[in-house]
Amino acid sequence: MATVSLEQVNKVYPNGFHAVHDLSLDIADGEFMVLVGPSGCGKTTALRMVAGLEDISSGTLKIGTRTVNDVTPKDRDIAMVFQNYALYPHMTVAENIGFALKLRKMPKTDIEARVKETAEILGLTEWLNRKPGQLSGGQRQRVAMGRAIVREPSVFLMDEPLSNLDAKLRVQMRAEVSRIQRRINVSTIYVTHDQIEAMTMGDRVAVMRAGLLQQCDNPQVLYDHPDNLFVAAFIGSPAMNLYEASVTEGAAAVRVGSQQIDLPASVTTAHSGLAAFAGKRIVLGLRPEHLPASGDARPGPTLTGDVDLVEALGSELMVHFTIDAKRVQAEGAHDPDAEDVAAAGEGVARVDPRAPVKAGERFTFAIDADGMQFFDPETGLAIW
Amino acid sequence: MRTRKRTGWRRIVNGVNIAGLISVLFIALPLYWMTIGSFETPANLASSPPQWFPVPGTTANYSTAFSQYHFWIFFRNSLIVTIIATALVLALGTLAGYALGRTPMRGKFSLLVVLLMISVFPEIAIIAPLYLLMREIGWLNSYQALILPYTAFNLPFAIWILRNYFLGIPKEMEETGRIDGAGPLRTMWSIVLPQALPGLFTAGIFCFTACWTEFLMALTFNAQTNFQTIPVGIATFGTQDITPFPTIFAASVVAVIPIGILVFIFRKFVISGLTSGAVKG
Numbered sequence: 001m002a003t004v005s006l007e008q009v010n011k012v013y014p015n016g017f018h019a020v021h022d023l024s025l026d027i028a029d030g031e032f033m034v035l036v037g038p039s040g041c042g043k044t045t046a047l048r049m050v051a052g053l054e055d056i057s058s059g060t061l062k063i064g065t066r067t068v069n070d071v072t073p074k075d076r077d078i079a080m081v082f083q084n085y086a087l088y089p090h091m092t093v094a095e096n097i098g099f100a101l102k103l104r105k106m107p108k109t110d111i112e113a114r115v116k117e118t119a120e121i122l123g124l125t126e127w128l129n130r131k132p133g134q135l136s137g138g139q140r141q142r143v144a145m146g147r148a149i150v151r152e153p154s155v156f157l158m159d160e161p162l163s164n165l166d167a168k169l170r171v172q173m174r175a176e177v178s179r180i181q182r183r184i185n186v187s188t189i190y191v192t193h194d195q196i197e198a199m200t201m202g203d204r205v206a207v208m209r210a211g212l213l214q215q216c217d218n219p220q221v222l223y224d225h226p227d228n229l230f231v232a233a234f235i236g237s238p239a240m241n242l243y244e245a246s247v248t249e250g251a252a253a254v255r256v257g258s259q260q261i262d263l264p265a266s267v268t269t270a271h272s273g274l275a276a277f278a279g280k281r282i283v284l285g286l287r288p289e290h291l292p293a294s295g296d297a298r299p300g301p302t303l304t305g306d307v308d309l310v311e312a313l314g315s316e317l318m319v320h321f322t323i324d325a326k327r328v329q330a331e332g333a334h335d336p337d338a339e340d341v342a343a344a345g346e347g348v349a350r351v352d353p354r355a356p357v358k359a360g361e362r363f364t365f366a367i368d369a370d371g372m373q374f375f376d377p378e379t380g381l382a383i384w
Numbered sequence: 385m386r387t388r389k390r391t392g393w394r395r396i397v398n399g400v401n402i403a404g405l406i407s408v409l410f411i412a413l414p415l416y417w418m419t420i421g422s423f424e425t426p427a428n429l430a431s432s433p434p435q436w437f438p439v440p441g442t443t444a445n446y447s448t449a450f451s452q453y454h455f456w457i458f459f460r461n462s463l464i465v466t467i468i469a470t471a472l473v474l475a476l477g478t479l480a481g482y483a484l485g486r487t488p489m490r491g492k493f494s495l496l497v498v499l500l501m502i503s504v505f506p507e508i509a510i511i512a513p514l515y516l517l518m519r520e521i522g523w524l525n526s527y528q529a530l531i532l533p534y535t536a537f538n539l540p541f542a543i544w545i546l547r548n549y550f551l552g553i554p555k556e557m558e559e560t561g562r563i564d565g566a567g568p569l570r571t572m573w574s575i576v577l578p579q580a581l582p583g584l585f586t587a588g589i590f591c592f593t594a595c596w597t598e599f600l601m602a603l604t605f606n607a608q609t610n611f612q613t614i615p616v617g618i619a620t621f622g623t624q625d626i627t628p629f630p631t632i633f634a635a636s637v638v639a640v641i642p643i644g645i646l647v648f649i650f651r652k653f654v655i656s657g658l659t660s661g662a663v664k665g
Binding site for chain 1: 554556557559560562563564566570574575578579
């Protein structure tokens with residue numbers, strides 16, 4: 001087991017493309033760190049630099065206390081699981097898992113014992129003599145995990161290991177990978193473009209965009225206190241509703257389209273930076289669950305919109321609505337794989353299933369004021 | 385679109401199947417004629433109407449080919465030349481194909497085009513200069529006089545086949561190997577080559593067949609019986625007055641056998657090798 005630390009790590013390709021900018025990250029012993037971001041954000045490049053499959057252009061990479069910038073992959077004491085599993089098709093499951101041990105010239109009986117033990121952890125015992133071609137996607141994925149586990153490395157690297165699986169299996173394997181990681185307690189860097197995977201699996205999540213680290217914190221902090229527009233838009237499903245708004249003189253309210261939302265004292269105190277934006281434009285962020293239900297009976301701020309569509313999910317209603325303010329899109333934050341929930345209307349609210357919401361009518365949502373987020377439209381940074 | 389389900393005999397007797405059957409007959413008939421001819425007496429072979437079965441049959445043609453016409457010398461020479469050339473082609477083709485498929489290299493595409501051009505270059509255009517060269521370095525009537533040009537002529541095609549095969553192997557497998565601690569040679573031997581076996585067999589069989597049946601260079605460079613290969617050897621059977629067709633047929637049957645065995649053993653690999661790269665698996 002070991003810590004991993006990246007200090008000001010850069011990757012510039014020979015063609016001049018700057019894939020990773022000044023990335024600094026510290027992964028604690030046994031921690032599950034997820035790198036997440038849209039495709040092309042540099043997360044896989046960063047992982048490959050840790051693995052030693054890509055050279056580091058500048059900066060320092062340490063595993064444990066050792067600087068490993070120029071250490072070959074095999075001497076870094078890491079194991080990596082690839083997106084396509086990269087199992088050797090001509091070897092059996094047992095041979096696949098034991099290959100690294102064989103290269104270390106470990107005695108045959110020891111290899112057998114280790115392979116058997118690993119197979120038991122992963123539930124692969126009865127498949128040990130099969131070839132990868134005879135296994136299902138989930139089983140292959142487990143073999144790939146087994147090949148990494150058996151070496152007892154100090155760091156695990158996983159590059160979108162679940163993205164080749166179908167949706168149901170992905171959810172199942174998500175839990176399984178987390179369980180195995182906790183069981184063997186090895187520092188892990190996990191790359192994914194799926195923010196749900198990142199949120200559910202990571203002890204901490206590092207959000208990247210265009211080679212730059214946006215924010216690195218535990219999932220709940222990312223969700224509740226995103227540092228900037230990109231993180232706000234990227235984390236959460238359905239995504240945060242982001243509207244162009246302006247702060248009134250005195251910073252006691254914000255105007256969204258033709259509506260004025262009075263800010264309770266708790267909000268103006270928490271976001272004292274808003275005072276500096278009095279009379280200026282900002283971006284208002286509201287998560288769907290912060291627009292809970294009918295605001296008619298409730299005191300406090302409200303938002304009224306035209307309901308376009310109501311999706312009943314049983315436990316809640318997803319209400320797609322339109323207001324007369326312009327919706328803000330954070331560039332690159334849109335996940336092409338995610339269901340485009342915002343497409344039906346310009347905003348989404350997550351509402352109690354008993355709420356009397358009907359498509360085609362106007363509806364007034366309460367605003368859970370403490371959940372309101374404000375961003376500077378120029379810099380994209382959160383206003384606190 | 386109107387579709388009609390074929391039933392009964394119409395399912396078997398249809399245009400596509402008949403076309404297939406005719407093609408197979410077209411290819412197989414000469415082979416059949418050669419095979420039965422090798423068991424006929426000279427008189428029966430020339431009879432009209434032709435005999436479709438060798439009655440009475442004889443194996444004398446085979447013993448004549450070996451005893452009288454030194455067929456075993458030609459067979460041995462062919463084996464030596466073909467096996468060494470094929471082995472060289474595969475060894476060099478694997479290394480070159482891997483390099484061209486995997487490593488970053490300036491001018492890679494032009495190099496591949498040049499290779500393709502060489503592989504379709506007509507042999508006859510360079511046979512005269514090659515002959516002079518061989519005479520100059522004293523290689524006429526030797527095995528290397530054939531092994532070297534055969535290797536050179538078959539290498540480009542083998543490189544192409546193998547390169548396409550290597551391209552189809554996910555890079556991550558080699559990277560996994562690197563992380564697991566396999567050096568470049570170990571990676572090549574334990575990870576890459578086993579997966580490229582169909583490509584190796586395909587390239588190997590094409591090369592083997594090309595060397596085994598090559599005539600022009602074999603005739604030009606090696607005039608001595610001791611170094612002649614099967615195609616040239618068979619062509620020299622007979623004299624001005626008689627052409628011993630049944631004996632020639634018998635020798636030809638023996639000559640076809642190694643290729644038949646090879647293709648039969650590796651047929652699955654060859655077929656998958658020919659179609660690989662067409663569809664990205």
